[in-house]
Amino acid sequence: MPIDGSLDSIQLRADRERVMGERSPHFYKETLHLERGKGVWLYGADGRQYLDFYNNVPTVGHSHPHVVNAISRQLAALNTHTRYLYNNAVEYADRLTATVADHLDVCLFVNSGSEANDVAWQISQVVTGNAGLLVMHNAYHGITQAGIAMTPAKGLEPARHVEEIPAPDDYRRAVATPAEAISDTEKAIAELRIREIDLAAFIVDSAMCSSGIPDVPDGFLGAIASTIHAAGGLVIADEVQSGFGRLGAMWGHELLGMQPDIVTLGKPVGNGHPLGVVITSRAVLDEFQAQVRLFSTFGGNPVSCAAGLAVLDVIEREDLITNSLTTGTYLREQLRQLAATQPLIGDVRGRGLLAGLELVTDRETKTPATAQTRELLELMRKNGALVGKDGEHAHILKLRPPLVTTRQHVDLFVDILARSLIEVST
Amino acid sequence: MPIDGSLDSIQLRADRERVMGERSPHFYKETLHLERGKGVWLYGADGRQYLDFYNNVPTVGHSHPHVVNAISRQLAALNTHTRYLYNNAVEYADRLTATVADHLDVCLFVNSGSEANDVAWQISQVVTGNAGLLVMHNAYHGITQAGIAMTPAKGLEPARHVEEIPAPDDYRRAVATPAEAISDTEKAIAELRIREIDLAAFIVDSAMCSSGIPDVPDGFLGAIASTIHAAGGLVIADEVQSGFGRLGAMWGHELLGMQPDIVTLGKPVGNGHPLGVVITSRAVLDEFQAQVRLFSTFGGNPVSCAAGLAVLDVIEREDLITNSLTTGTYLREQLRQLAATQPLIGDVRGRGLLAGLELVTDRETKTPATAQTRELLELMRKNGALVGKDGEHAHILKLRPPLVTTRQHVDLFVDILARSLIEVST
Numbered sequence: 001m002p003i004d005g006s007l008d009s010i011q012l013r014a015d016r017e018r019v020m021g022e023r024s025p026h027f028y029k030e031t032l033h034l035e036r037g038k039g040v041w042l043y044g045a046d047g048r049q050y051l052d053f054y055n056n057v058p059t060v061g062h063s064h065p066h067v068v069n070a071i072s073r074q075l076a077a078l079n080t081h082t083r084y085l086y087n088n089a090v091e092y093a094d095r096l097t098a099t100v101a102d103h104l105d106v107c108l109f110v111n112s113g114s115e116a117n118d119v120a121w122q123i124s125q126v127v128t129g130n131a132g133l134l135v136m137h138n139a140y141h142g143i144t145q146a147g148i149a150m151t152p153a154k155g156l157e158p159a160r161h162v163e164e165i166p167a168p169d170d171y172r173r174a175v176a177t178p179a180e181a182i183s184d185t186e187k188a189i190a191e192l193r194i195r196e197i198d199l200a201a202f203i204v205d206s207a208m209c210s211s212g213i214p215d216v217p218d219g220f221l222g223a224i225a226s227t228i229h230a231a232g233g234l235v236i237a238d239e240v241q242s243g244f245g246r247l248g249a250m251w252g253h254e255l256l257g258m259q260p261d262i263v264t265l266g267k268p269v270g271n272g273h274p275l276g277v278v279i280t281s282r283a284v285l286d287e288f289q290a291q292v293r294l295f296s297t298f299g300g301n302p303v304s305c306a307a308g309l310a311v312l313d314v315i316e317r318e319d320l321i322t323n324s325l326t327t328g329t330y331l332r333e334q335l336r337q338l339a340a341t342q343p344l345i346g347d348v349r350g351r352g353l354l355a356g357l358e359l360v361t362d363r364e365t366k367t368p369a370t371a372q373t374r375e376l377l378e379l380m381r382k383n384g385a386l387v388g389k390d391g392e393h394a395h396i397l398k399l400r401p402p403l404v405t406t407r408q409h410v411d412l413f414v415d416i417l418a419r420s421l422i423e424v425s426t
Numbered sequence: 427m428p429i430d431g432s433l434d435s436i437q438l439r440a441d442r443e444r445v446m447g448e449r450s451p452h453f454y455k456e457t458l459h460l461e462r463g464k465g466v467w468l469y470g471a472d473g474r475q476y477l478d479f480y481n482n483v484p485t486v487g488h489s490h491p492h493v494v495n496a497i498s499r500q501l502a503a504l505n506t507h508t509r510y511l512y513n514n515a516v517e518y519a520d521r522l523t524a525t526v527a528d529h530l531d532v533c534l535f536v537n538s539g540s541e542a543n544d545v546a547w548q549i550s551q552v553v554t555g556n557a558g559l560l561v562m563h564n565a566y567h568g569i570t571q572a573g574i575a576m577t578p579a580k581g582l583e584p585a586r587h588v589e590e591i592p593a594p595d596d597y598r599r600a601v602a603t604p605a606e607a608i609s610d611t612e613k614a615i616a617e618l619r620i621r622e623i624d625l626a627a628f629i630v631d632s633a634m635c636s637s638g639i640p641d642v643p644d645g646f647l648g649a650i651a652s653t654i655h656a657a658g659g660l661v662i663a664d665e666v667q668s669g670f671g672r673l674g675a676m677w678g679h680e681l682l683g684m685q686p687d688i689v690t691l692g693k694p695v696g697n698g699h700p701l702g703v704v705i706t707s708r709a710v711l712d713e714f715q716a717q718v719r720l721f722s723t724f725g726g727n728p729v730s731c732a733a734g735l736a737v738l739d740v741i742e743r744e745d746l747i748t749n750s751l752t753t754g755t756y757l758r759e760q761l762r763q764l765a766a767t768q769p770l771i772g773d774v775r776g777r778g779l780l781a782g783l784e785l786v787t788d789r790e791t792k793t794p795a796t797a798q799t800r801e802l803l804e805l806m807r808k809n810g811a812l813v814g815k816d817g818e819h820a821h822i823l824k825l826r827p828p829l830v831t832t833r834q835h836v837d838l839f840v841d842i843l844a845r846s847l848i849e850v851s852t
Contacts, residue, residue, distance in 0.1 A: 023715035289449035
């Protein structure tokens, strides 16, 4: 009997395969059938509730009433596009640009982080006149054709115009110094030049989720950015995963001391409403729009802007960035205590309410516990908590609970994790 | 004094330029400031109401209560992603695939027509192993980097892997025969082969909006599709503009007798909610997903599916496809009557509730009336109706009112058009 084995769920899984394809990505051996969400909780068709420590999209909590009401009210009033004028697109662009560095003063609205990164990459090529791109090792930046080319995490043959920079990994190697970052960046730029490709941009998720959620040392990203600027390239901060308070600060790039030319937003920005934003300087955007007058039909429509504004409201009113920092620190303390008795946990990393647990079969050899990680995810689901995995060997437990997570939720979560770890096959 | 010259609107225009860039695309010399929409009407901050004959996105009418309620209800219950299981993604895929040919039986959900076309193009390359693409002359297929490469309408240097096929134009040339279509297609394929590029796909908006909304002769698209299939390529029907009843039938490709391998949807599919869909066969999708396990975070989320399902409900309940056909026919009859006394209207074309009016300064020379078209749009706005323009010389008036448009709305519109035409400078 499957975990949530009602006839309805079994039938729905078969139907899903029939109408969405048998290889459509899904979680768990028996895909989890959900019916409702509220705050940090998801409610299954099996009548059970699940602590959602996977999902960084509903960043202010599932079905937050302020966001639901803002979207619903705007839907009933007006939904149109940015070739007309309406108050909330301008208001939203104002509120967003007020949160970043002064030189980043304009917004271009799209519908996903993928579209935002695709457009940021187009801007970089037009503004520099070049075609070369640097990414972190095993980076992930989206699903458009241009996005997949900058996503070695997908395991496809690397695109000719893309070079990878090694990610920090002080669990397996020494702490990466800024000098190493500069040298690796220069090496990657030189590799492109051998192929007669000049540098257009460097793009980075400062949380480096798919690169294993490493601790990024002070000065590391700043050193890369300076090297990129010296070589005439633009720096794109992909804040789809690291932004909006996830790391205990509004922006990952600020926390890590990197000065970008373009910031891209996705996932949490509309708490699940499809919304992506490119923030850049007016000079850069004007230069791009002089060549490509890019317009997204849905991008920045009044409903999307209402969603975006409501999320900013909640982050401020409920002081969620402070909560991300303090509850995230508490989460890692609890995880490190657990690691003391659980040898599978090789390392505990992360910032704010992003945590990475590197699981290893042996603390000496640090062998990735890929199979055990997969099993642990299933066990945790059985025990009532949802988490993800990431990294090149899919052995890093990835925790990204909503920013409304409390210490009580953390205690509950760590208890579920502890019970699940005991059940993992040895 | 500007048309809607309240201080608020003037300030908002200045603010828009400041936070969205001075070249951000917008309509009218003084961008129209909107506050509310209902049915076929948009309401301005100037206290005036505008008949919306531009917008094919709110296809069942602005702020349709059934769509508003469906989205609002779902938002309050659950918003998550397709790696979990929930009823309405499966239901929506079922409902959508039931409307197309039997072999098109699976859906992949994204967030815009641009993303849908980008993914369809990725699928074509993976499945054929080739890199060549045919498009219609002056086609438009989206804003991602891959989309812009297939969009000669943007006026950029053509991408190396793209060749154009001439669009029909029986106003200026003879009616295009299927034999000519075959010959033009074979010529384009041969051009690609000279560059050592083999054919992956042909993509077409069967309404051919940016190619001038020509009358597409019977057998024209079918002949191209057969030639593409014989050459080993896939056929992509871009139904972003022509689908969902716009042409007086559910799908443009069906109406025009073309058998596609992939159908892409955008604009009207969620009545303004950011949603895009790729419909294809299970064999094609599985082959693609075996290489690229593509997953869109927002694509096909429960709220987007609720929006999509509600739009299908309204189209059925209000019999909007029949209305598109009958009211569209009435619209063209009235436009042709008007053309009899208005020499600026060179030709009236279109199907269903899509109409193209080719404006010419001289009916003998058929010189495109580009400046007059621009002026007419401003005059119509002043007189209370919103329309678009399209085509290579921006001299085709493009009418795409919501499918809930009645004969009374048409009469009102044609009256505004008649009054505006008289005011155009000569």
